Amino acid sequence: xxxxxxxxxxxxxxxxxxxxxxxxxxxxxxxxxxxxxxxxxxxxxxxxxxxxxxxxxxxxxxxxxxxxxxxxxxxxxxxxxxxxxxxxxxxxxxxxxxxxxxxxxxxxxxxxxxxxxxxxxxxxxxxxxxxxxxxxxxxxxxxxx
Amino acid sequence: xxxxxxxxxxxxxxxxxxxxxxxxxxxxxxxxxxxxxxxxxxxxxxxxxxxxxxxxxxxxxxxxxxxxxxxxxxxxxxxxxxxxxxxxxxxxxxxxxxxxxxxxxxxxxxxxxxxxxxxxxxxxxxxxxxxxxxxxxxxxxxxxxxxxxxxxxxxxxxxxxxxxxxxxxxxxxxxxxxxxxxxxxxxxxxxxxxxxxxxxxxxxxxxxxxxxxxxxxxxxxxxxxxxxxxxxxxxxxxxxxxxxxxxxxxxxxxxxxxxxxxxxxxxxxxxxxxxxxxxxxxxxxxxxxxxxxxxxxxxxxxxxxxxxxxxxx
Numbered sequence: 001x002x003x004x005x006x007x008x009x010x011x012x013x014x015x016x017x018x019x020x021x022x023x024x025x026x027x028x029x030x031x032x033x034x035x036x037x038x039x040x041x042x043x044x045x046x047x048x049x050x051x052x053x054x055x056x057x058x059x060x061x062x063x064x065x066x067x068x069x070x071x072x073x074x075x076x077x078x079x080x081x082x083x084x085x086x087x088x089x090x091x092x093x094x095x096x097x098x099x100x101x102x103x104x105x106x107x108x109x110x111x112x113x114x115x116x117x118x119x120x121x122x123x124x125x126x127x128x129x130x131x132x133x134x135x136x137x138x139x140x141x142x143x144x145x
Numbered sequence: 146x147x148x149x150x151x152x153x154x155x156x157x158x159x160x161x162x163x164x165x166x167x168x169x170x171x172x173x174x175x176x177x178x179x180x181x182x183x184x185x186x187x188x189x190x191x192x193x194x195x196x197x198x199x200x201x202x203x204x205x206x207x208x209x210x211x212x213x214x215x216x217x218x219x220x221x222x223x224x225x226x227x228x229x230x231x232x233x234x235x236x237x238x239x240x241x242x243x244x245x246x247x248x249x250x251x252x253x254x255x256x257x258x259x260x261x262x263x264x265x266x267x268x269x270x271x272x273x274x275x276x277x278x279x280x281x282x283x284x285x286x287x288x289x290x291x292x293x294x295x296x297x298x299x300x301x302x303x304x305x306x307x308x309x310x311x312x313x314x315x316x317x318x319x320x321x322x323x324x325x326x327x328x329x330x331x332x333x334x335x336x337x338x339x340x341x342x343x344x345x346x347x348x349x350x351x352x353x354x355x356x357x358x359x360x361x362x363x364x365x366x367x368x369x370x371x372x373x374x375x376x377x378x379x380x381x382x383x384x385x386x387x388x389x390x391x392x393x394x395x396x397x398x399x400x401x402x403x404x405x406x407x408x409x410x411x412x413x414x415x416x417x418x419x420x421x422x423x424x425x426x427x428x429x430x431x432x433x434x435x436x437x438x439x440x441x442x443x444x445x446x447x448x449x450x451x452x453x454x455x456x457x458x
Contacts, residue, residue, distance in 0.1 A: 007196050011197045051367055112420070
């Protein structure tokens with residue numbers, strides 16, 4: 001557990017990407033920033049530009065139109081960056097598993113660091129996933145990614 | 146030799162770069178915490194801004210967009226923070242020893258305070274992004290809007306102190322004759338100045354250049370890693386020094402004895418919290434509304450205060 005990793009876990013900036021979601025997850029994301037849950041007390045801020053972000057929060061089932069854009073955003077994120085698959089669709093395509101339009105799940109397009117289950121996930125599940133992400137960051141000290 | 150070493154120390158450590166950026170990050174935390182409390186949230190811990198800054202400096206990659214001018218893109222953050230550090234050095238050194246200023250230092254300060262927005266503009270134009278260019282052009286319009294009332298209301302303390310363009314003499318005048326904000330013209334020009342400072346710091350309702358929700362932080366959009374961190378430091382230093390500048394002009398400057406120091410902290414927090422409350426209770430205005438506001442009512446108010454001051458009120 002290095003000091004640099006510890007500083008990183010205290011200040012994770014998140015960028016929200018909706019890759020064809022039904023908006024429930026997106027509303028739950030805003031719910032996490034409201035007074036009851038207040039993710040800012042853990043240092044998490046929602047930013048508008050991917051160049052400022054440390055986490056790529058990906059909601060939705062990653063449909064065909066979105067796949068190139070997901071890849072580009074992942075490449076534009078300054079490394080070290082982390083990807084969080086948000087909700088049932090983000091984690092496994094959910095009920096769109098056999099759709100003509102969703103060829104691949106998110107974790108076969110880009111490497112995913114944490115999954116948040118639920119349709120939509122509760123804010124408690126989000127906080128639990130962020131704790132898991134922080135433990136993961138602290139555990140892999142000195143890794144380049 | 147000793148003199149130049151002293152200047153380097155003043156610029157780099159105290160009260161320049163190191164001190165004012167540390168203070169700026171703490172003041173930035175006050176901003177975030179008060180904002181959070183006003184929204185009935187808990188808010189981040191006190192070291193939050195330090196963690197953000199260290200993360201950007203130690204950990205994150207600095208990306209330069211394809212098609213960007215590298216020298217301008219990476220040079221402008223340095224220019225912005227150098228100018229901000231120089232502003233805080235000059236203001237604080239003059240506050241600690243009022244005789245150490247030079248004739249016309251107030252005008253030099255006005256010029257130095259214009260450099261961070263100008264550097265931000267150039268950096269944004271150099272970053273080859275349409276939203277950054279849009280933000281930069283808005284920044285330019287915002288600057289054109291708030292500079293005339295800012296400079297006009299700056300004339301009031303100068304007239305009050307007996308037509309001296311020297312920050313040290315303005316402080317000495319206030320030590321002998323009471324605060325400038327206590328007079329009618331001083332109070333009006335203080336209000337004008339406060340709103341101009343709000344726009345200078347890029348706070349809501351005048352955060353049009355970096356509107357998070359429409360042009361996703363505008364000029365900063367392509368900045369990442371160390372370049373972003375240096376820009377953020379420049380912004381933090383300006384946030385720290387602008388209330389000190391207001392205290393110097395209107396509340397008699399900083400005092401070094403205990404009682405005066407406590408009063409200074411209270412004045413500082415009053416100005417800071419006023420700025421934060423204005424920020425949190427107002428929606429963002431459009432650029433044309435901001436321009437009309439600054440060139441209309443505020444310019445008239447500033448002119449009225451200058452007229453009152455020259456008649457001795």
